[in-house]
Amino acid sequence: MGTPLSSVHSATQSPLLSPGLLEIGIGCRISPHTLIEPADEQGALRPIRIGDHAVIGAFTILHGGTRIGDGVRIEDHVVIGKPETGYAVGRTYPGAGADTRIGDGATLRSGTVVYAGTRIGENTAVGHHTLIRSHTQLGTDSVLGHFLVIERACHFGDRVRCSPLSHLTSETVLGDDVFLGAGIRTVNDKHLIWRETDRTPVLLPPRFETGCKVGSGSTVLAGITIGERALVGSGSVVTRNVAPDTTVYGSPARPHSATTR
Structure with missing residues (x-):
């Protein structure tokens, strides 16, 4: 079980404070219902750092290795630094923690879940109930809508906009200034193999x-x-590479004209 932050504040000999496992900057507003969980599933302890003037809402869980920058706003029921456990894509995850960094000025709306090893850039906003899996990198000044699923090890550039209800498969790369509309679906497996032992x-x-x-x-x-x-164009199924400065649409998507800037 984790330790409620109210217990940390009230106990001068808290086991969290004495080994330096929790550091809180100046001017923070943190709900007493915030839960501190420095140990991962393997028992390894990692410190948690909260920068100056951070705001953290009720029933948020901070796992070991979490680093929250200055001026970060975290709303209620957010999970940060959650270790991966269980089987996925030919690998079993043992619940190991990792450094998880939330950049200065970032905002995480209610219900966001951020797995261990993720980096969220400065001034980036993440919408309600968005899931960000392990070791994803998000750039600065980006806006992610609500109910997104961003799978493991994705990499986003700066000033990215992702509208709600989209799914980005593992290791997807988005360059700077990319704009994705709502309900985008991505695929990374041409043969839909999951647990077939011979393939x-x-x-x-x-x-x-x-x-x-x-x-x-x-x-x-x-x-x-x-x-x-x-x-x-909206509603397209993209089955072939799209050349720079080209407009495509349809199912399958086909070129129609050069984009006008």
Whole structure:
């Protein structure tokens, strides 16, 4: 069980404070119902750092290795630094913690879950009930809508906009200034292999190059690259690479004209 922050404040000999496992900056507003959990599933302890003037809402859980920057706003029922456990894509995760960093000025809305090893850049906002899996990197000044699923080890550039209700498969790359509409679906497995013992999946995540835009309701298949400043029309199924500065739409998506800037 974790330790409620109210217990940390009231106990001068708290086991969290004495080994330096919890540091809180000046001017913070932290709910007494915040839960501190410095140990991972393997018993390893990692310190938790909260920067100056941070705001943390009720029933938030901070796992070991969490680093919260200055001026960060975390709303109620947020989980940060959660260790991965269980089986996924040919690998079993043992519940090991990792450093998880929330950059200065970032905002995490209610219900956000951030797994261990993730980095969220400065001034980035994450919407309600969005799930961010382990070792994902989010750039600065980005806006992520609510009810997104961002799988393991994705990498986002700066000033990215992701609208609500989208799914980004593991290791998807988004360059700077990418715009994704609502309900985008991505695929990284051409053969839909999961637990077949005699076959190993070859995962090919899609890639969204700098400044491209993808309209709501589109599906981008495994290994596809959307080129720089390309535009994908709403409801498209993208089965081939899209060249830079090209407009495509349809199912399957086909080129129609160069984008106008």
